[in-house]
């Protein structure tokens with residue numbers, strides 16, 4: 350489902366599971382395991398989200414295997430499984446068949462995904478994973494830094510989508526850094542679109558910096574988690590999602 354003006358919102362629901370796992374729920378469906386990310390996913394979809402994203406991490410710190418199975422059964426828009434390129438997780442994805450997989454770098458000690466996946470350095474091991482996922486009928490996205498070398502690397506891998514890492518833009522603390530980062534994002538988006546890749550963006554996008562995201566051309570989808578979950582604590586998911594869709598409105602592409 351595309352929003353009227355063409356920019357789709359994918360809601361990352363990891364931190365709903367983070368809250369549940371604060372009580373170490375070993376059985377995500379048991380009655381005291383709350384809040385349930387699958388229920389929240391449905392609320393987000395009803396509020397207009399065009400997709401649901403969840404990251405199954407090797408350490409299972411938030412989303413659990415069973416959550417992904419239930420999301421697969423319940424998500425009616427599009428399920429995007431974020432994951433590292435490890436044999437265990439790739440086998441899992443092939444069993445579940447999400448609509449899309451977004452390959453990210455993953456370090457056990459990180460708080461959240463830091464930096465894009467280096468698709469140039471890791472080309473060899475990514476190649477076989479992309480082929481396996483495609484054979485299973487799964488669209489493949491790679492989360493990359495906005496660098497032309499990485500866009501060329503994504504093209505060489507024959508992936509379907511690049512998700513541009515907007516974390517540096519989100520964390521820019523001077524106008525100069527912000528402008529530099531925007532310029533890199535714009536160039537990367539233009540190059541990716543020129544190669545026939547779908548262009549998504551994500552990481553650190555919130556209700557303030559979304560105005561800057563409008564300046565990046567060719568975007569199809571934004572994947573946003575933390576800021577939506579944080580606002581939902583105050584106003585509920587329905588309003589938090591509607592507010593973000595409102596802020597995305599008017600994107601000219």
Ligand code: PXP
Nearest residue numbers: 462492551552553572573574575
């Ligand atoms: N896209 C990717 C590839 C990510 O790893 C994350 C964080 O899990 C997001 C988007 C969402 O980032 P945030 O939670 O900062 O909105």
